[in-house]
Amino acid sequence: MIVPRPFRAALLDGVPHGFFGRSGGVSDGVHAGLNVGLGSGDDGATVQANRAAALAAVAPDACLLTPYQVHSATCVTVEAPFAERPQADALVTDRPGLAIGVVTADCAPVLLADVAANVVGAAHAGWKGALGGITDATVAAMVARGARVERIVAAVGPCIARPSYEVDDAFRRRFEEADAANERFFVDARAGHHRFDLEGYVVHRLAAAGVTRVAALGLDTYADEARFFSYRRATHCGEPSYGRQIAIVAPAG
Known part of the structure; x- marks a missing residue:
């Protein structure tokens, strides 16, 4: 297995995490690269191989969990692997052995952590979820799990x-x-x-929720075809489908 190299945020140093683009995967055609989209129409075994490769770069011994994303403001706290993905756009956990992630293709992936409490969160913030309060819900779920707002750090990954x-x-x-x-x-x-x-608005919403240490990676998924999948670019180009990239975070072991 070729382990892809993720983008990382210095604010999350010491926290197993990574924002991935399309490089390092085994998909081909319009999905060429590290496509992790379960609903993309790509070959299922290929998508699972790409997910396993991404997980190996962040938390190789963990179980990866991702939600069934619906552009909501719903965050789910997870304590164990689930058989059926919950309809939600963010996950929170404090359980070593679990890794949580979200998939995107222009929407903003947000990874959060309170190192002292060993609580992490992953949120999918498209415009609808961002406006509806998905980051607020994620911060609240982390606090309910023992995090403190003033200790939470966050990073906003590649987005349009x-x-x-x-x-x-x-x-x-x-x-x-x-x-x-x-x-x-x-x-x-x-x-x-x-x-x-979008990136600026998500940073603003995090700050309004009390998360003042936020890194914005400033990577444009639409403009950089070589490195990222983009729903809007694929639509403008008349392509029949598009790939998704993943952002993963895990509690320290």
């Missing part, structure tokens, strides 16, 4: 960046109706359209 993320007036209104100050996450584009800073 503002120069690549054009949205319409209705999209912008959703955010400004929630909080007029959200206008700062938009810049004007062509008539009736704007560019949205």
Whole structure:
């Protein structure tokens, strides 16, 4: 097995973690690379091999758990492996031997940890989940497990960046109706359209929840085809499907 090299955040040093792109996998065609998407239409055995390779780079002796993501604000705390993936967009655990992860293809993966409490979280923050409070729910679940907000550190991994993320007036209104100050996450584009800073908004939501030490990796999934899968890029190119990348975190052994 070729173990892929993940992107890591210095804030999470000492915590087994990694944000992966598409390099190092065995998928081919439109899914070429480290595609971990169970619903991508890729060969199932190939996807499982890619997941095993990613896990080996982070927590080789752990059991990897990922949710069935539905763009919600639901976070589930896990204590043991599950047979059926819960419909949720974040997981939290403090159990050594478990690794938790989320898959993305433009949405923002967020990994969180309180080293002292040995509690970790992984959240999938698309625009809908971010606006709905998925990071707030993850922080709350970590605190319920013994973490303290002031000790939690977080990292926002590869996601679509503002120069690549054009949205319409209705999209912008959703955010400004929630909080007029959200206008700062938009810049004007062509008539009736704007560019949205998803990464910046997620960092803001983490800070508003009390997580003030946050690393944003600043990696644009849409613009960097060689390194990342992108739903929006695949759609714009008329491709029949697209791969997903994974972010994984685990409690210290």
